[in-house]
Amino acid sequence: MLIRAESTGLRNRMDLGTWSLLLSALGLVLIGSVAILSAASPLPFYSRVIQTHLIAFALGIVAFVIGVGLNYQLFSDHSKIVYVFTVGLLIAVLLFGHTARGQRSWFRFPHFTFQPA
Numbered sequence: 689m690l691i692r693a694e695s696t697g698l699r700n701r702m703d704l705g706t707w708s709l710l711l712s713a714l715g716l717v718l719i720g721s722v723a724i725l726s727a728a729s730p731l732p733f734y735s736r737v738i739q740t741h742l743i744a745f746a747l748g749i750v751a752f753v754i755g756v757g758l759n760y761q762l763f764s765d766h767s768k769i770v771y772v773f774t775v776g777l778l779i780a781v782l783l784f785g786h787t788a789r790g791q792r793s794w795f796r797f798p799h800f801t802f803q804p805a
Contacts, residue, residue: 706756713752717745777804 721741728737763770781804786796795802 710752717748721745774804781805 724737724741728734731737781793781795784795785792786794786801788794793803793805795804
């Protein structure tokens, strides 16, 4: 009985929309991976590109799992605060952002960059 209750809870969490989103995201990752691998294959730092791509892929999977398990309704009371924070980030990137290729759209930190768009 306990196993059946847990499996129905999982089915409620992983409905058809979640599965279609997961399969769509995996398809896009597969297409992007093939494009990255084919474009980076003649480069001398090919292994570094592969390593960076796999790390980003793993972080994306972790973020997806957290997002699926997160009860987003908890944040409905704070939607205005999140909106103001997001607009503040967009204004801050215009004032303090790093310019790359003619676009001021990135924050540069010591070990990573962040694009709030």
